[in-house]
Amino acid sequence: MTDSSDKPKDVLSFFVTVSTLPKAGMPVLFEATPKECAIVAALLEIPAIERLTADLSVKGWRGGGAKVTGTLTADVVQTDVVTLDALHQKVQEEVDLVFVPENSRLARLPQPEDGELHLDPEGDDIPETFSGDQIDLGLV
Numbered sequence: 001m002t003d004s005s006d007k008p009k010d011v012l013s014f015f016v017t018v019s020t021l022p023k024a025g026m027p028v029l030f031e032a033t034p035k036e037c038a039i040v041a042a043l044l045e046i047p048a049i050e051r052l053t054a055d056l057s058v059k060g061w062r063g064g065g066a067k068v069t070g071t072l073t074a075d076v077v078q079t080d081v082v083t084l085d086a087l088h089q090k091v092q093e094e095v096d097l098v099f100v101p102e103n104s105r106l107a108r109l110p111q112p113e114d115g116e117l118h119l120d121p122e123g124d125d126i127p128e129t130f131s132g133d134q135i136d137l138g139l140v
Helices: 034-044
Strands: 015-017 028-031 049-062 065-079 087-103 129-130 135-138
Touching: 028 087, 034 049, 129 135
Parallel strands: 087 129
Antiparallel strands: 015 135, 028 049, 049 065, 065 087
8 A cells, every 4th residue: 555645646736726816926936845856756767856846927817717837947867778877967847837627618629620630739738627726736
């Protein structure tokens, strides 16, 4: 039996209540603890994450949704597949996500009239969904 605190959804939870977001948005600054870094590293099957931070902004989006932008930064240790030496790297990833309530019409793919699905690789992603009034930024 596994410890439920080690489940991915419980590792880094940071809930934001969408209905109470200020009009100007809300900054979210986060730094993972060493224990959280170790759990995430194990989930990613890498030797270590030395530091993991998030610098995000959350704003209301289209009546009931939220837009999350910002940067995730991590100092990670990976293993060189040839020499098996530890490789220390800084990873920086931009975040630009939209969350909508699960019952929103914006959460569904539009059905084309010709029956074929047309995807634009440069187009916007389909919004993420959430239930209730909160989104968990820890899952970002």
